Amino acid sequence: xxxxxxxxxxxxxxxxxxxxxxxxxxxxxxxxxxxxxxxxxxxxxxxxxxxxxxxxxxxxxxxxxxxxxxxxxxxxxxxxxxxxxxxxxxxxxxxxxxxxxxxxxxxxxxxxxxxxxxxxxxxxxxxxxxxxxxxxxxxxxxxxxxxxxxxxxxxxxxxxxxxxxxxxxxxxxxxxxxxxxxxxxxxxxxxxxxxxxxxxxxxxxxxxxxxxxxxxxxxxxxxxxxxxxxxxxxxxxxxxxxxxxxxxxxxxxxxxxxxxxxxxxxxxxxxxxxxxxxxxxxxxxxxxxxxxxxxxxxxxxxx
Amino acid sequence: xxxxxxxxxxxxxxxxxxxxxxxxxxxxxxxxxxxxxxxxxxxxxxxxxxxxxxxxxxxxxxxxxxxxxxxxxxxxxxxxxxxxxxxxxxxxxxxxxxxxxxxxxxxxxxxxxxxxxxxxxxxxxxxxxxxxxxxxxxxxxxxxxxxxxxxxxxxxxxxxxxxxxxxxxxxxxxxxxxxxxxxxxxxxxxxxxxxxxxxxxxxxxxxxxxxxxxxxxxxxxxxxxxxxxxxxxxxxxxxxxxxxxxxxxxxxxxxxxxxxxxxxxxxxxxxxxxxxxxxxxxxxxxxxxxxxxxxxxxxxxxx
Amino acid sequence: xxxxxxxxxxxxxxxxxxxxxxxxxxxxxxxxxxxxxxxxxxxxxxxxxxxxxxxxxxxxxxxxxxxxxxxxxxxxxxxxxxxxxxxxxxxxxxxxxxxxxxxxxxxxxxxxxxxxxxxxxxxxxxxxxxxxxxxxxxxxxxxxxxxxxxxxxxxxxxxxxxxxxxxxxxxxxxxxxxxxxxxxxxxxxxxxxxxxxxxxxxxxxxxxxxxxxxxxxxxxxxxxxxxxxxxxxxxxxxxxxxxxxxxxxxxxxxxxxxxxxxxxxxxxxxxxxxxxxxxxxxxxxxxxxxxxxxxxxxxxxxx
Numbered sequence: 001x002x003x004x005x006x007x008x009x010x011x012x013x014x015x016x017x018x019x020x021x022x023x024x025x026x027x028x029x030x031x032x033x034x035x036x037x038x039x040x041x042x043x044x045x046x047x048x049x050x051x052x053x054x055x056x057x058x059x060x061x062x063x064x065x066x067x068x069x070x071x072x073x074x075x076x077x078x079x080x081x082x083x084x085x086x087x088x089x090x091x092x093x094x095x096x097x098x099x100x101x102x103x104x105x106x107x108x109x110x111x112x113x114x115x116x117x118x119x120x121x122x123x124x125x126x127x128x129x130x131x132x133x134x135x136x137x138x139x140x141x142x143x144x145x146x147x148x149x150x151x152x153x154x155x156x157x158x159x160x161x162x163x164x165x166x167x168x169x170x171x172x173x174x175x176x177x178x179x180x181x182x183x184x185x186x187x188x189x190x191x192x193x194x195x196x197x198x199x200x201x202x203x204x205x206x207x208x209x210x211x212x213x214x215x216x217x218x219x220x221x222x223x224x225x226x227x228x229x230x231x232x233x234x235x236x237x238x239x240x241x242x243x244x245x246x247x248x249x250x251x252x253x254x255x256x257x258x259x260x261x262x263x264x265x266x267x268x269x270x271x272x273x274x275x276x277x278x279x280x281x282x283x284x285x286x287x288x289x290x291x292x293x294x295x296x297x298x299x300x301x302x303x
Numbered sequence: 304x305x306x307x308x309x310x311x312x313x314x315x316x317x318x319x320x321x322x323x324x325x326x327x328x329x330x331x332x333x334x335x336x337x338x339x340x341x342x343x344x345x346x347x348x349x350x351x352x353x354x355x356x357x358x359x360x361x362x363x364x365x366x367x368x369x370x371x372x373x374x375x376x377x378x379x380x381x382x383x384x385x386x387x388x389x390x391x392x393x394x395x396x397x398x399x400x401x402x403x404x405x406x407x408x409x410x411x412x413x414x415x416x417x418x419x420x421x422x423x424x425x426x427x428x429x430x431x432x433x434x435x436x437x438x439x440x441x442x443x444x445x446x447x448x449x450x451x452x453x454x455x456x457x458x459x460x461x462x463x464x465x466x467x468x469x470x471x472x473x474x475x476x477x478x479x480x481x482x483x484x485x486x487x488x489x490x491x492x493x494x495x496x497x498x499x500x501x502x503x504x505x506x507x508x509x510x511x512x513x514x515x516x517x518x519x520x521x522x523x524x525x526x527x528x529x530x531x532x533x534x535x536x537x538x539x540x541x542x543x544x545x546x547x548x549x550x551x552x553x554x555x556x557x558x559x560x561x562x563x564x565x566x567x568x569x570x571x572x573x574x575x576x577x578x579x580x581x582x583x584x585x586x587x588x589x590x591x592x593x594x595x596x597x598x599x600x601x602x603x604x605x606x
Numbered sequence: 607x608x609x610x611x612x613x614x615x616x617x618x619x620x621x622x623x624x625x626x627x628x629x630x631x632x633x634x635x636x637x638x639x640x641x642x643x644x645x646x647x648x649x650x651x652x653x654x655x656x657x658x659x660x661x662x663x664x665x666x667x668x669x670x671x672x673x674x675x676x677x678x679x680x681x682x683x684x685x686x687x688x689x690x691x692x693x694x695x696x697x698x699x700x701x702x703x704x705x706x707x708x709x710x711x712x713x714x715x716x717x718x719x720x721x722x723x724x725x726x727x728x729x730x731x732x733x734x735x736x737x738x739x740x741x742x743x744x745x746x747x748x749x750x751x752x753x754x755x756x757x758x759x760x761x762x763x764x765x766x767x768x769x770x771x772x773x774x775x776x777x778x779x780x781x782x783x784x785x786x787x788x789x790x791x792x793x794x795x796x797x798x799x800x801x802x803x804x805x806x807x808x809x810x811x812x813x814x815x816x817x818x819x820x821x822x823x824x825x826x827x828x829x830x831x832x833x834x835x836x837x838x839x840x841x842x843x844x845x846x847x848x849x850x851x852x853x854x855x856x857x858x859x860x861x862x863x864x865x866x867x868x869x870x871x872x873x874x875x876x877x878x879x880x881x882x883x884x885x886x887x888x889x890x891x892x893x894x895x896x897x898x899x900x901x902x903x904x905x906x907x908x909x
Contacts, residue, residue: 034344041640043670045663051381054397057348057374061401064346064372069670071663074378075680078657079872086872093882094660094871097894098667265397266382266389276396288400337647354684357700360651360677364704367649367675377681568700569685569692576695591703 003300005116006124009135009171014178020139021146023296027065030295035067042302045099046072047091048126049107054265055126058287059103059136062294068302071099089118096121101301104128122301131167136297137264138171140290145224147289148260148282153180158218160187160245161228161270163194168264169228173198177207184209185218187245189236214244219254227263227270227283248272255280262286306603308419309427312438312474317481323442324449326599330368333598338370345605348402349375350394351429352410357568358429361590362406362439365597371605374402392421399424404604407431425604434470439600440567441474443593448527450592451563451585456483461521463490463548464531464573466497471567472531476501480510487512488521490548492539517547522557530566530573530586551575558583565589609906611722612730615741615777620784626745627752629902633671636901641673648908651705652678653697654732655713660871661732664893665709665742668900674908677705695724702727707907710734728907737773742903743870744777746896751830753895754866754888759786764824766793766851767834767876769800774870775834779804783813790815791824793851795842820850825860833869833876833889854878861886868892 001019012020030036044063046056051074060070073079079091088106092115095102101122104115109132112125127134146152157176159169163186173194176182184202186194186209193211202209212218219225230245247261252275255261263271263283275281304322315323333339347366349359354377363373376382382394391409395418398405404425407418412435415428430437449455460479462472466489476497479485487505489497489512496514505512515521522528533548550564555578558564566574566586578584607625618626636642650669652662657680666676679685685697694712698721701708707728710721715738718731733740752758763782765775769792779800782788790808792800792815799817808815818824825831836851853867858881861867869877869889881887 031344041637043667051378053376053379053382057376057398057401060374061346064374070374071666071670071676072375072678073659073663073680074376074381075657076659078680079659085874089879090872093890094893095663097890098663098897266393268388273392284396284400287397291401334647354681356679356682356685360679360701360704363677364649367677373677375678377679377684569696571691579699587699587703590700594704 001300002303003297004122005119006122006135006297006301007112007116008125008133009138009175012139012175017142017175017178020293020296020300021143023299024143024289024292025147027292027295031065035065037067039066039068039299039302042068042101043099044068044070044298045095045102046070047076047095047102048074048105049076049111050074050105052105052127055105058290059126059294062291062298065291066295066298068298088114092118092123093120101298124297124301133171134167135171136290136294137168138175139297140286140293141168141172141226141262141264142175143293144262144282144286144289145260148285149223152176152182154182155179155224156183156185156222157224157226158185158187158215158222159194159226159228160215162192162230162234163188163228164192166228169194169226170198172226174201177202177205182207185212185222186210187212187215187218189213189230189245191236192230192234215247216244216251216254219251220256222259223256224260224262225255227261227267229268229270232268246270246272247275249274252278252280304603305606306600307425308422309425309438309600309604310415310419311428311436312441312478315442315478320445320478320481323596323599323603324446326602327446327592327595328450330595330598334368338368340370342369342371342602342605345371345404346402347371347373347601348398348405349373350379350398350405351377351408352379353377353408355408355430358408361593362427362429362597365594365601368594369598369601371601391417395421395426396423404601411435427600427604436474437470438474439593439597440471441478442600443589443596444471444475444529444565444567445478446596447565447585447589447592448563451588452526455479455485457485458482458527459486459488459525460527460529461488461490461515461518461525462497462529462531463518465495465533465537466491466531467495469531472497472529473501475529477504480505480508485510488515488525489513490515490518490521492516492533492548494539495533495537518550519547519554519557522554523559525562526559527563527565528558530564530570532571532573549573549575550578552577555581555583607906608909609903610728611725612728612741612903612907613718613722614731614739615744615781618745618781623748623781623784626899626902626906627749629905630749630895630898631753633898633901637671641671643673645672645674645905645908648674648707649705650674650676650904651701651708652676653682653701653708654680654711655682655717656680656711658711658733661711664896665730665732665900668897668904671897672901672904674904694720698724698729699726707904730903730907739777740773741777742896742900743774744781745903746892746899747774747778747832747868747870748781749899750868750888750892750895751866754891755829758782758788760788761785761830762789762791762828763830763832764791764793764818764821764828765800765832765834766821768798768836768840769794769834770798772834775800775832776804778832780807783808783811788813791818791828792816793818793821793824795819795836795851797842798836798840821853822850822857822860825857826862828865829862830866830868831861833867833873835874835876838874852876852878853881855880858884858886
């Protein structure tokens with residue numbers, strides 16, 4: 001598998017996804033060896049126009065685990081501090097002479113695509129603006145399902161929370177739709193439900209989905225509960241707790257014994273801390289899988 | 304020697320201290336070799352909730368000298384920037400999936416202990432809040448005495464400056480009390496003297512100490528002068544200079560020929576710059592020893 | 607060649623420049639090998655009192671390409687955050703115990719020289735204050751001419767833009783004056799022309815130069831066009847565009863087929879983006895050469 005720029009989750013075909021996940025599986029051996037000679041010559045530049053320590057650390061850990069090297073900034077705006085006038089394209093052309101791959105966090109939608117057009121080295125999109133793409137998050141989510149359940153075909157997934165604004169759930173729903181016999185339950189307050197464009201896309205591919213407003217009603221049905229935040233100010237006024245969009249100790253009683261609980265993190269209070277020690281709680285393992293999938297992506301663009 | 308979390312100086316027994324110092328001695332050979340294969344697979348995360356470039360550089364230099372790798376932030380608060388709601392415990396569990404050891408600088412007392420409870424990888428406390436612990440500073444101070452004088456039993460140490468608020472002098476006095484026949488002279492304005500809890504602890508262990516208010520009177524007696532800052536606004540109004548809590552060229556005339564002058568740095572003006580070239584001025588060598596002791600600590604938690 | 611501190615471009619003799627450029631040429635092989643064993647033990651500290659991601663990335667890429675390691679801060683002022691009182695000299699003595707070479711960006715003229723006096727390890731000046739020195743930029747500019755044209759003797763160079771305030775053009779003019787039969791055309795609005803001290807220096811060495819105010823008149827004459835920014839507020843009011851200090855597609859028609867267009871970057875609008883794909887546009891290759899020259903400099907001070 002040879003990839004070049006990684007800009008949006010839509011660019012991944014089903015065979016590429018499978019090959020990527022198999023390569024991520026192999027990365028645990030690379031970690032055990034402490035990297036490989038192939039990447040000792042390689043430099044990754046973390047070029048972040050906004051701080052995102054979580055994403056930056058995950059990519060940098062991945063590059064170091066491969067055996068490679070890293071240069072890093074979370075204040076990329078200061079690249080052009082002298083005149084406040086350098087274009088993103090010029091910055092990318094310069095940084096491309098200092099490294100072998102650029103991991104870009106930009107603050108405007110479409111920034112990663114603009115960078116890719118200008119760049120002589122591969123660009124990996126680590127998030128570009130509110131509402132933009134963040135493909136590696138969706139890939140690591142999907143990889144976690146693949147790795148933990150062994151299969152994605154036929155999986156039943158509940159997506160919970162603010163689905164209207166959630167970048168992650170949109171991309172994950174899109175990618176899930178590439179697999180066979182998947183069922184998706186969108187669980188959200190009506191005002192925060194999944195947008196019609198994704199629903200239309202799923203319908204056009206004959207992917208089963210349903211719109212729900214109470215998590216407790218679907219818990220017994222699903223293989224995966226994918227929790228996301230609902231910002232407090234967007235949460236509908238509640239007559240009584242518990243919230244129908246939160247997961248607590250009572251809730252997981254209904255969950256199948258081999259089900260998975262996922263969350264892109266950070267969490268606010270939508271998953272009770274008491275659940276963390278349950279073996280089905282996979283959200284911290286998910287971050288570990290994020291390093292493996294980013295190792296596989298970096299290797300695929302550097303080879 | 305196998306250590307796990309390093310949270311406070313009180314956790315070190317006398318045999319562990321001796322073994323640690325012997326291991327630090329060996330680290331000069333590891334530096335000369337450019338690290339060892341054992342640590343090439345290892346990643347240290349610098350997770351700093353406050354900037355402290357001095358401490359961060361010392362730990363990162365130590366990890367690189369071992370042959371290991373580093374990911375780093377001085378803006379760890381931005382880990383939870385999306386929601387400003389992630390707990391320290393969640394952040395630690397995530398970062399632990401990106402690395403093999405976490406060096407934590409937190410901004411609240413007890414932060415390191417909370418992190419250690421949550422963490423699957425070793426946590427090293429690099430300072431947690433005003434008045435909290437900063438154990439590696441006390442360890443490097445004590446190691447410097449051991450390394451430069453060859454022995455700690457029987458040493459006579461003057462601690463000078465603001466002893467009331469000084470985290471370092473408290474920990475160092477505590478650790479010195481583990482050795483035989485140590486004598487400690489606390490030299491400070493009465494309002495800034497060492498707190499009673501440490502004095503009681505020393506008394507309970509039959510450690511000799513005295514409270515002094517004029518450095519010049521003890522200089523001829525001691526093997527080590529440990530200078531610390533007195534913030535200008537806390538310095539008592541002086542009828543005349545020189546200050547009884549400053550060390551100048553005249554002062555070191557009284558000092559024994561093989562005595563040591565230490566300082567945790569940064570200094571303000573409590574040690575005259577003219578003393579820097581005196582062979583007894585060990586405060587810059589102290590920072591070099593800090594790298595060795597942190598190499599030994601990192602090695603001990605990573606093995 | 608063995609260098610120690612690198613503080614100002616004036617310290618380089620003609621034979622040292624030639625040897626440096628030959629060493630930079632060899633560095634492409636070191637990059638291909640992924641560094642050498644000689645530098646695996648070495649740590650470079652990026653000690654930046656001002657952010658300058660471009661310069662920092664270039665040096666850090668150079669050190670990593672050599673096979674070495676890096677510790678890095680762009681907020682060096684926080685080294686002395688506790689008391690806001692530590693001197694630059696004390697900071698340098700501490701950092702020198704954490705690394706093998708310090709790359710210093712300071713915010714006051716003469717800061718690099720002060721650091722060099724205090725330092726036990728080599729200091730490389732990466733810019734010290736507005737109007738101070740930034741010797742590695744001038745060296746990479748000159749190296750680019752050497753590398754691309756094969757020779758510097760006899761070269762004809764137009765320097766264009768705000769020559770009054772431009773640190774880079776001053777240093778480059780100084781260094782060019784060391785070579786034989788060089789001709790320099792200073793092209794600037796009269797109020798922004800090269801200062802008399804440099805002109806006197808060139809005259810004393812019998813270096814040919816002329817003062818020009820229209821770039822289009824010299825384009826056909828020169829081997830190198832070295833463009834620099836004119837801040838909008840300093841640009842004289844123009845009756846009509848195109849500006850006589852900008853380079854556009856029409857302008858490069860007049861340029862010799864083997865001429866070079868250089869720019870220290872970032873650019874504002876003084877070079878039309880349409881020129882970027884012209885093979886004579888060497889300003890992005892210039893940043894690649896910057897890594898090679900900094901590798902050669904680092905190697906020369908570390909050996």
